[in-house]
Amino acid sequence: MTTLPKFITGPSNFLDERLGGANFLKRNLRKIFPDHWTFLLGEIALYSFIILLLTGTFLTFWYEPSMDDVIYNGPYAPLRGVEMSAAYASTLEISFEVRGGLLMRQMHHWAALLFVASLVIHMLRVFFTGAYRKPREINWLIGIGLFTLSLFEGLSGYSLPDDLLSGAGLRITQGVIQSIPLVGTYLSFFLFGGEYPGVVIIARFFTMHILLIPGLLVALITAHLILMWVQKHTQMPGKGRTNMNVVGAPLMPAFMAKSGAYMLFTLAVLAGLATFAQINPIWLFGPYTPADISAGSQPDWYMGFLEGSLRLMPAWEINMFGTANAGTLPLSVLIPALLPLGLIITGLVLYPFLERWITGDRSEHHIADRPRNNPHRTAIGMAGVTFYGLLWLLGANDEIATFFHISLNWTTYIGRVLIFVGPALAYFISYRICLGLQRSDASVIGHGVESGVIKRLPHGEYIEVHSPPSEDIEAHVRGKRPVPMLPAARGAGERVPPRYARTLLGRLRVKMSRAYGGEEIPLDGHREHEERPVAKREQ
Ligand code: HEM
Numbered sequence: 012m013t014t015l016p017k018f019i020t021g022p023s024n025f026l027d028e029r030l031g032g033a034n035f036l037k038r039n040l041r042k043i044f045p046d047h048w049t050f051l052l053g054e055i056a057l058y059s060f061i062i063l064l065l066t067g068t069f070l071t072f073w074y075e076p077s078m079d080d081v082i083y084n085g086p087y088a089p090l091r092g093v094e095m096s097a098a099y100a101s102t103l104e105i106s107f108e109v110r111g112g113l114l115m116r117q118m119h120h121w122a123a124l125l126f127v128a129s130l131v132i133h134m135l136r137v138f139f140t141g142a143y144r145k146p147r148e149i150n151w152l153i154g155i156g157l158f159t160l161s162l163f164e165g166l167s168g169y170s171l172p173d174d175l176l177s178g179a180g181l182r183i184t185q186g187v188i189q190s191i192p193l194v195g196t197y198l199s200f201f202l203f204g205g206e207y208p209g210v211v212i213i214a215r216f217f218t219m220h221i222l223l224i225p226g227l228l229v230a231l232i233t234a235h236l237i238l239m240w241v242q243k244h245t246q247m248p249g250k251g252r253t254n255m256n257v258v259g260a261p262l263m264p265a266f267m268a269k270s271g272a273y274m275l276f277t278l279a280v281l282a283g284l285a286t287f288a289q290i291n292p293i294w295l296f297g298p299y300t301p302a303d304i305s306a307g308s309q310p311d312w313y314m315g316f317l318e319g320s321l322r323l324m325p326a327w328e329i330n331m332f333g334t335a336n337a338g339t340l341p342l343s344v345l346i347p348a349l350l351p352l353g354l355i356i357t358g359l360v361l362y363p364f365l366e367r368w369i370t371g372d373r374s375e376h377h378i379a380d381r382p383r384n385n386p387h388r389t390a391i392g393m394a395g396v397t398f399y400g401l402l403w404l405l406g407a408n409d410e411i412a413t414f415f416h417i418s419l420n421w422t423t424y425i426g427r428v429l430i431f432v433g434p435a436l437a438y439f440i441s442y443r444i445c446l447g448l449q450r451s452d453a454s455v456i457g458h459g460v461e462s463g464v465i466k467r468l469p470h471g472e473y474i475e476v477h478s479p480p481s482e483d484i485e486a487h488v489r490g491k492r493p494v495p496m497l498p499a500a501r502g503a504g505e506r507v508p509p510r511y512a513r514t515l516l517g518r519l520r521v522k523m524s525r526a527y528g529g530e531e532i533p534l535d536g537h538r539e540h541e542e543r544p545v546a547k548r549e550q
């Protein structure tokens with residue numbers, strides 16, 4: 012055994028005698044982490060969040076959250092002499108006068124885009140592999156909290172520079188708040204401190220952006236990671252992996268080294284983007300004035316789906332008692348602003364519990380599902396992704412119309428049809444693809460994998476020789492577990508249905524359960540090419 016040098020053992024003994032952490036560290040540094048490339052997505056979200064904290068803190072040193080009027084007198088000649096808010100002027104100062112300021116601003120903005128993107132794809136990974144199942148439902152709910160807070164964090168940050176684009180976003184936010192029945196006007200007055208835009212909103216958003224929401228995010232991310240640590244990470248099915256063990260590398264040194272490298276890589280990519288790819292050049296847009304708007308303005312990508320739903324909605328409104336004086340219910344704003352986000356969040360929150368209720372599955376799951384092995388879940392997820400994706404695409408319908416030379420109205424009409432048809436189609440196609448992939452798994456087990464060797468049979472037919480799958484592939488494929496489902500409402504010879512199937516809701520539950528677990532391709536039932544020659548596996 013090697014002895015560590017005194018300059019390491021000295022301070023560590025000093026700390027251990029006072030804090031007693033050696034045992035804790037010894038236990039936890041050996042903790043095993045499973046490996047799969049998709050487990051990197053949560054890490055990317057974590058690293059971009061750390062970069063957001065660091066670059067954001069840098070920006071607070073110079074950014075001035077004030078709507079006081081100033082006359083610009085800085086180095087950017089086209090805006091010299093223009094009246095603007097101190098917030099906008101300070102963002103120009105960060106961009107043109109503070110050393111490294113523009114780099115930090117651009118890194119902050121790129122990191123914000125990457126953060127939300129990696130978080131959303133991480134959420135999809137968790138969904139499609141069923142990693143939200145028992146015992147990880149609480150971590151799933153914490154994740155949805157993180158997702159929602161991140162959208163508000165992005166929205167508040169986007170508003171801070173007080174340029175024409177951020178003002179346009181703020182205007183939409185105010186419109187949405189005002190559309191809420193009965194309390195909308197009051198809420199708007201409350202948030203903006205009087206008539207829009209007022210003079211307090213930037214300072215309020217600043218407090219939310221740098222204190223309130225990051226504080227909540229840090230607390231929730233800490234809880235998220237502690238829970239993940241305590242409950243252990245799921246693993247993909249494979250050789251030697253069971254519901255009771257974890258196969259992978261220990262935290263120290265393998266996982267630490269890998270994670271450290273991933274973090275530096277994320278930092279390098281963001282620094283590279285910030286150096287070479289311009290983002291949010293606010294000096295080109297000019298200061299915000301409520302009367303101005305520019306063509307082709309787009310929000311950050313994660314707000315695009317709300318923009319799309321606003322653009323898609325017909326101009327419906329209800330005038331109470333037939334007159335606008337008694338109050339107007341602007342459905343054209345209320346529905347698109349609240350419905351998609353409401354649907355998405357409610358769907359995400361309820362899904363683990365609905366699935367558990369439908370399947371009657373009460374067991375713990377530490378082996379992740381391959382998406383193909385739960386076709387209905389995957390198809391529902393893809394329908395959701397299509398719904399979101401279409402709204403997102405339609406948020407840029409003006410750009411699409413200009414680029415493809417089609418009428419703007421037609422993009423809206425087609426979008427209104429697609430938003431209903433698209434998810435249904437996506438559901439059907441994904442479901443069929445999953446079954447197709449299950450069939451291909453069954454054929455791997457049934458008659459091996461293609462070997463690339465073509466043989467000619469005595470009667471002239473050419474065939475490809477199949478060789479047995481490697482142990483790893485076979486274990487991966489055989490990791491498939493049937494989707495749990497309730498027994499039929501009344502088994503053969505049973506006169507009384509089980510208790511849970513006696514009510515109308517109970518019978519519906521059984522029907523849904525049978526459909527959800529439904530069609531399954533057995534791994535060992537694929538015999539159609541049985542006669543094909545299978546070469547002996549070479550050891
Ligand atoms: C999830 C975390 C965060 C997201 C998604 C986010 C997003 C954004 C965005 C999109 C902007 C506009 C950037 C631009 O001008 O191009 C912004 C600005 C800003 N953010 Fe953040 N941010 C986050 C965290 C933070 C934190 C933790 C701080 C401070 C500790 C911070 C401080 C600032 C400041 C001072 C500005 C205004 C300066 C400027 O726009 O150049 N941000 N943020």
Ligand code: HEM
Pocket residue numbers: 049050051052053054056057060130131133134137142143147150151152153154155157158232235239243244245246379
């Ligand atoms: C700020 C955003 C987030 C950060 C920094 C984060 C970080 C992480 C990390 C590092 C892991 C372990 C590695 C991995 O599986 O990728 C993880 C696991 C997990 N995350 Fe997140 N996450 C975030 C958001 C979310 C969201 C939005 C959800 C779902 C709604 C979610 C649900 C989960 C679950 C259920 C696990 C356990 C997965 C398993 O054991 O397979 N997380 N998270």
